[in-house]
Amino acid sequence: MTDAERREVAAKLRDMACRANPSWPALMDLLKCPGRAVAVQYLADLIEPDERTCRVVTEMRALSQTQDMHTKSCSSCGYVFGSEQHRQLLPGLGERVAINPVRIPKFCPNCGAKVVE
Ligand SMILES: [Zn+2]
Known part of the structure; x- marks a missing residue:
């Protein structure tokens, strides 16, 4: 509407x-x-129209054996919220941690959809 x-x-x-x-x-x-x-x-x-919503789409790209780049974007319009590097602290062991986590906004700054997880 x-x-x-x-x-x-x-x-x-x-x-x-x-x-x-x-x-x-x-x-x-x-x-x-x-x-x-x-x-x-x-x-x-x-x-009260239904609120438009979108999800965070995460695209992962391996940088090396111990590092990935995660690019987070809007599922509705493709706007990129940001990228964060994930690093394995001990090679071959444990989970990877985000070095510089992307701050996900409440609403997409490009299309205005409400971001829901
Ligand atoms: Zn959007």
């Missing part, structure tokens, strides 16, 4: 309220909804 669509419906509703005491059939006709419940649901969706 776009902002333009919301504004258009709001303008039509205000116009309808000015001219007459709105009836359900007139309201359903204006909203192009087949029933009252659908019309009410449609209005609720206009007021």
Whole structure:
């Protein structure tokens, strides 16, 4: 649902309220909804649209036997949040640790989607 669509419906509703005491059939006709419940649901969706979300996509690239580069990006638009180096502290042993962890924003700065893990 776009902002333009919301504004258009709001303008039509205000116009309808000015001219007459709105009836359900007139309201359903204006909203192009087949029933009252659908019309009410449609209005609720206009007021509070589903929030767009994205996930963090991690692309790993080996730099050496003990180091990887992890590039983290937005699953929605591909915007790169950053890259972090992971290093194995003891060769052949233990898990790799991030040297300079990427800070993941709450919202993607490029497409505005909410970042969910
Ligand atoms: Zn994005």
